[in-house]
Amino acid sequence: MADIGRLAGAAAEAKQLAQDDATRRNGAPRILSPSSLRGDNIDATTVLTTTLGTDGAKRPLTADDLAAFRQNVRVLGKRFKGGITARQVVDMSHMIDRKRAREEITVAVPASARGVKAGGKVDRLEVRFITNASKKYGASRHHVLVEFMGYSTAVASGAMTAVKAAALMRKQQLRFDCDCGRHTYWYRYVATVGNYHAGRPENGYPKIRNPNLVGVACKHVLRVMAEIEGAGLVLSFLQRAIEKGRSSESGAGSIRANQKEADAQAAKQSARPTARGARSGDRDYDRSRAALRKASRSTTTRPKTVAGGSKRVAALAAEPAAQETLLGIIKQLGITQEQAIAILKGASNAK
Ligand SMILES: [Zn+2]
Incomplete structure (x- = not known):
């Protein structure tokens, strides 16, 4: 166990x-920070790598990558x-x-x-x-x-x-x-941009692990x-x-x-x-x-209709004719359906 x-x-x-x-x-x-992502800090991005469009191999980050990342963020942020x-x-x-x-x-x-x-x-x-x-x-x-x-x-x-x-x-x-680690390196950024993160937000774009921002959890x-x-x-x-x-x-x-x-x-x-x-x-x-x-x-949420001795009651209640009769009785007695079921359950258990 x-x-x-x-x-x-x-x-x-x-x-x-x-x-x-x-x-x-x-x-x-x-870390690819928000300001670098916007292209405000190009020097900082020149040493960064990504796996975008590769089979997991790292390559240097380009201005096109940043534009693609920004688009991913926009789409996710609206979701x-x-x-x-x-x-x-x-x-x-x-x-x-x-x-x-x-x-x-x-x-x-x-x-x-x-x-x-x-x-x-x-x-x-x-x-x-x-x-x-x-x-x-x-x-x-x-x-x-x-x-x-x-x-x-x-x-x-x-x-x-x-x-x-x-x-x-x-x-x-x-x-x-x-x-x-999976949440930390793949999904915390996605959760932060999607605005459903609890705890520490992550503002560094997952350019290596999850450049397309796919997956959730x-x-x-x-x-x-x-x-x-x-x-x-x-x-x-x-x-x-x-x-x-x-x-x-x-x-x-x-x-x-x-x-x-x-x-x-x-x-x-x-x-x-x-x-x-x-x-x-x-x-x-x-x-x-x-x-x-x-x-x-x-x-x-519905224990009363299926628990224990109420099985027969439930079967009976499935019959339209019986249903009408039962509802009539409940109405005449001025009790709630739950009370009626409890009474019937008591009766069927007593047999
Ligand atoms: Zn986890």
């Missing part, structure tokens, strides 16, 4: 890694407005990253969440996820930070139950960051997005965060996952077919994700 390690201290570890990365970045030579959805992250990602997510990243669990304030009021929810690492590059786990931009509305909107608000929030705009982020879209655990975690935000004056409460639950969840995820069915095509990933979504719907 993939191990996610201790949750205590995970946030501090992630912050330290981010700081180390920022220090490394500050000392990095040969998003203050965030990206989990669905878009998956849909726009590289096939190779999806394949790696499917084959290598078996576990992704939320560890902690906190409401972040901006301008004196709650602005977004910051959730720290932990995933297993592929173990190819020395790391034993990775930290994926996801900011849910729909949080302030979810907290403020009393019209919706917390679980409904959470279900909506996970489909809305978000921003993300990962501590791995590394395997860790993709795995986390699949959980955000489909997992019941993430839904209930977001629900808890919203409840916490609603109960605190400022809306900026924080919550933590407990180690035992996270370990149990990690074990459950490791045993999922997604992790094992690694050899087939990409459709497989989509199918398992759809199954995940279905499973989470049946266990979280």
Whole structure:
């Protein structure tokens, strides 16, 4: 089973890694800065190389390259407005990253969440996820930070139950960051220009690794997005965060996952077919994700119609004639549909 390690201290570890990365970045030579990209600083670009239009071989950067890069930035900058959805992250990602997510990243669990304030009021929810690492590059786990931009509305909107608000929030705009090399060298710049980065922005154009600015997310982020879209655990975690935000004056409460639950969840995820069915095509990933979504719907948002003894009730309710009769009875009794289902469930369990 993939191990996610201790949750205590995970946030501090992630912050330290981010700081180390920022220090490394500050000392990095040969960065194509925004002013050089504009052509304002031609001397600085003469020592730079790119792989644009080659099969990965480096060649000196030209003025035409800069124009092509600027065009890439313009196109990308127009694409998003203050965030990206989990669905878009998956849909726009590289096939190779999806394949790696499917084959290598078996576990992704939320560890902690906190409401972040901006301008004196709650602005977004910051959730720290932990995933297993592929173990190819020395790391034993990775930290994926996801900011849910729909949080302030979810907290403020009393019209919706917390679980409904959470279900909506996970489909809305978000921003993300990962501590791995793939995100750092290929995608952080793309995320910065696209305005969906969480954490440190990157202003140096990825002229060697990703000159065409293609792809969106590394395997860790993709795995986390699949959980955000489909997992019941993430839904209930977001629900808890919203409840916490609603109960605190400022809306900026924080919550933590407990180690035992996270370990149990990690074990459950490791045993999922997604992790094992690694050899087939990409459709497989989509199918398992759809199954995940279905499973989470049946266990979280609509538990009353499918759980336990209500199976027969559900079958009966599928008959049009029976439906009409049932609705008539519900109306006469002046009860809600949920109450009616609970009563019927009790009756069918008692048999
Ligand atoms: Zn990553």
